[in-house]
Amino acid sequence: MATRHFLSLLDLSSTELKQLLKRASELKKMQHAGEIYEPLKNKVLAMIFEKSSTRTRVSFEAGMVQLGGHAMFLSPRDTQLGRGEPIEDTARVLSSMVDIIMVRTFEHEKITTLAKHSSVPVINGLTDWVHPCQLLADMQAWTEHRGAVQGKTATYVGDGNNMCHSYINAARQLDFKLHIACPEGYDPDPELVKAAGDRVKIFREPKEACTNVDMVVTDVWASMGQEEEQKERENAFANFQVNDEVMALANKDALFMHCLPAHRGEEVSASVIDGKQSVVWDEAENRLHAQKALLEFLLT
Ligand code: CP
């Protein structure tokens, strides 16, 4: 059987994705009950981080240990990858020694190349294109708080970036409606939008996009690698803050999510992220449970 990878949400069928989310909630209950469950004894995960991370690193490392295995942190600073060893060679060598590989990098092509040359599953821990692991956690949180997401409406406010792209894929896979509020020039990939059909609609006014919706989500204005565009982006996104005025237009029981790290006073006001509708801490915790379900799915 061909090796399964998780480079985007589209690598799983819609049914597999729903099962995985259900399993994530089960694993969460087991974890909270203190139940020991170690199906990945002696399995090793190699984690390549070419960008910073708190949640992704800690959740994968803790998750792997909880499942009975081991996780190894690799940075380009102290591996040969950083000195120009080809990604293809790295893939061949790593996959002869470990059972699964997670990568966080810049160009999405890097991870597709690595997967192509790896004999073990490769997981996308964020690229400039998508952030599928985050969406597992978000969809788990949304479902846990409000039930099935099918037919509901979410609004993504902000940059048409990796998070936005993964929300588009999630809308497609889980069949919910997605409003995207972004300034001109910061749109998500038009092909991806087109593939989601009439589920996705682009808006230029956050207030209009958030009216009567079930969930509002945002992300940083300048992603990792775009630090020098910070000032220019602050101007472009000045009108795109998720604050009380915006949230007041959403449904009364609407949730607020953010993948974190957040910048209070920029993409979200402190009153919203620290307010009653925010589920960002559950969302962050779910990175652990959802990725444990993913590791179990790919390795057992
Ligand atoms: N949300 C997320 O991926 O966080 P980290 O960058 O801390 O891993």
Ligand code: NVA
């Ligand atoms: N869009 C952000 C997400 C961080 C988790 C970035 O790529 O930096």
